[in-house]
Amino acid sequence: MNILELHQKFIEKKISVIELVKKYLDRIEREDKQVRSFLSPTPELALSLAKEAQEKINQGEHQSLLCGIPCAVKDNILVENIKCTAGSKILENYISPFDATVIKKIRKAGAVILGKTNMDEFGMGSSTENSAYGVTRNPHDLTRVPGGSSGGSAAAVAAEFCQFALGSDTGGSIRQPASFCGIVGLRPTYGAVSRYGLIALASSLDQIGPLANNIEDTRIVFNAIKGRDSLDSTSMELDSQSRKVEVKNLRIGVPKEYFIEGIEDEVKERIEESINKFRKLGISIQNISLPHTEYALQTYTVVMASEASTNLARYDGIRYGLEKSQIDKIKSQDLLSFYSGIRGKYFGKEARRRIVLGTFSLSVGYYDEYYLRAQKVRRLIQRDFNQAFSKVDLILTPVAPTTAFPIGEKIDDPIKMYLADVFTVGVNLAGLPGISFPYGKANNLPVGVQLISRPFQEESMFRMAELLEKA
């Protein structure tokens, strides 16, 4: 069932919210042992929110479509009074003192939060293998990764543990797991959704977004969480002009630089089939070029690591995150060695790696050649997209070069892991929205197609993806 159908059933009193939520909680308890998508299931909170939602529905007031709808939240989005770890040991005992803005919004709408989901530590990773709490498995094949860093959220939706989930996307962390798990994942335009209450990884790249089973559900959740927030000065109000778009008039561009060596054959076939399908439906398809694509991954690596090293500088173990027994483990005479000891011990390997890279890129003598240069190349990548959008309205690409890979295959080689993001990082660098929607399978595993649009034109991506969904 989709959100609209569930909403109808609630209004017609055919299903009670509490019954539905209990069903989901039971399913999670029985089956999540295998998938391990949740870090902290929140049954008490879920049942109390279910009760509130049911009361709202009983009063018959005009209800939000999300009223009573069960969801999962990535563990880097703060929910008040609930543990929030960001997949890291350094926040093992952090109880959030407040709600993120997106959580305030979905609670107001009556959504029911079932729990916090697993993720790569602080969002650093493309497989959820970098979680300090163990790896989540892909519900389509339990020997494989769900993708990352929003792997827990994607797996929870794919395993039907919730109707939708919230994730975050810095370099592909919603879109890539969505494609590996066969669901829809949206990374909104930078600034479309408030980042207040999102544990920051790279502040010029991060966005919160929805993961769901179909485009309409994704649209409903996006509409509920988007909007300007005075607590996030980078957030902006959406231009609602896009509603008037006639989808048949939209032109799709296919960038040749995204169809290179290294894409699995069957994945390439699925993407080409989707292009042909659009063509058959009368959509104009053009070849375009994004010439600086070959520099996107390197640019992203430097920018993201630099911003991450700054954002992770706040974790000291003493103001929040750890218990007394954990800080007592560090033998130190003074504050400086205490900080170094705590951070060295409680940050995971990938986090330490990126902090070191970022610190280096920002340090005296290297800042110009590394960080500044990367930010300038970023400008070139943005210009490529800008120029493409003077000829086309949407850009179609693969989401990942492969389907879900086996657990353990890439974890020992950091660069190999970074390559998994090659088709998604350009979108974040340019501040654009991108959606991954499922299209067929390759070797029995889901394949995702990516659409990219101009800023704040998410509706045009939804409409175009729906053409294929309904075909």
Added chain:
Amino acid sequence: MDIDHILALARLKIREKEKRELEKEFSAILNFIKKLQELNVKDISFGSHLIESKSVLREDIVSRKQKDEKETKKLLDSSPATKDRHIKVKQVLES
């Protein structure tokens, strides 16, 4: 790259074995990033957004009164070591 210097800046203490591993990985990562040097970026101004945006400012006044002691207490309770509304830390200066 002087790994000890970077680790000091990053406030990270790690074992010798990991230091050596990091140095090796670093070599590979820096080699990977080197590609960015191919481009001529002389005439590009530093900016990070596709959408030109203005700075968002507000009046420097208290816009939200703290609810009460409860909020402060909640934040202080997050710390594993407090005393009289302060967070206890190790000595700051070396003796």
